[in-house]
Amino acid sequence: MRVIILGAGGLGSLFGGRLAQQGADVTLVARQAHVDAINANGLRISGVKGDATITNITAISSADQAEGDFDYLILGVKSKDTAATIASASCLKGRIKTACSFQNNTTKEDDLSDWLGAEHVIGFATIEAAMLAGPGHAEHTFVLPISTYFGELDGTITPRVQAIVDICNAAEIGTKAMTNIKQVMWEKITQIANAAGWSVSALAGNNSLFMGEGMMVKEGAEHYVQYARELISVYKALGYSPQNFFAPVSRLKELDSGEFEEAVDTVIQIGAGMQKSGFKGRTSMHEDIVRGKKTEVEETIGPFVHKARELGIDIPTVDAVYRITKVLDYYLD
Numbered sequence: 001m002r003v004i005i006l007g008a009g010g011l012g013s014l015f016g017g018r019l020a021q022q023g024a025d026v027t028l029v030a031r032q033a034h035v036d037a038i039n040a041n042g043l044r045i046s047g048v049k050g051d052a053t054i055t056n057i058t059a060i061s062s063a064d065q066a067e068g069d070f071d072y073l074i075l076g077v078k079s080k081d082t083a084a085t086i087a088s089a090s091c092l093k094g095r096i097k098t099a100c101s102f103q104n105n106t107t108k109e110d111d112l113s114d115w116l117g118a119e120h121v122i123g124f125a126t127i128e129a130a131m132l133a134g135p136g137h138a139e140h141t142f143v144l145p146i147s148t149y150f151g152e153l154d155g156t157i158t159p160r161v162q163a164i165v166d167i168c169n170a171a172e173i174g175t176k177a178m179t180n181i182k183q184v185m186w187e188k189i190t191q192i193a194n195a196a197g198w199s200v201s202a203l204a205g206n207n208s209l210f211m212g213e214g215m216m217v218k219e220g221a222e223h224y225v226q227y228a229r230e231l232i233s234v235y236k237a238l239g240y241s242p243q244n245f246f247a248p249v250s251r252l253k254e255l256d257s258g259e260f261e262e263a264v265d266t267v268i269q270i271g272a273g274m275q276k277s278g279f280k281g282r283t284s285m286h287e288d289i290v291r292g293k294k295t296e297v298e299e300t301i302g303p304f305v306h307k308a309r310e311l312g313i314d315i316p317t318v319d320a321v322y323r324i325t326k327v328l329d330y331y332l333d
Contacts, residue, residue: 037136
């Protein structure tokens, strides 16, 4: 199996390194400093599943340095960089059998289909997390029993889907093939939008605060539940119902059902558990604001705002979170 990861940051390096450990021929397209460090000393992966250095991996700084054909391409750049990245990788057209994307948006499959042809694209969703700790070093920061899903966009499971599922499982990335991959991807974006928008709107005024600290406050938990229920109302209007695909961190079913105060108590308990365990976490959107970087508010929360307007669904809390985040984003680089 030959795999190329276009835009190999922390998550792309984690997946690429783990697949290389299972014998895949992996090429990472990454920034020059990361490439130089990997080529000099191998790719180091540390974190929740131990420490390893992978040397049987190719690292290059531009797609035109890639050689041969590839069974899978995984797109790993930020959504705002998609157009420029695809344009710079035109040399790969005709050399990719199957493509998918790490990105948190609702257009990634369409973007890949427009570039390579719809027959080359499969659905993919993961909540596995990693960050670059430094050039040549990816830190694996989050894992679930089942964190990753693949499936054909027409609702089937084909040999190419099963093959990448099998190698991911061999690499100890809990993975399933799904006939309803479109629902999985929408549930993921619902969960991501929930945590990201709440974190920014509730905590961004104090850079020392983390998720658990805000969720423990009753008003913070109330905001979390109200915002979540409005997002879920859009998700359900698409014909889906919450399934908690990313359990145990996913609590969409619990947030959507029962009395409001019961859901608030659930959020408070989650926050208290984070505090007790010493977990210090923020969403990537919150981290972008802390670091002064442009967010993916349009790609993450925007789909719910626009879909609600299209369907005539009233989501005042989501609208407010979207507007607040857009203001903050306007002044970021």
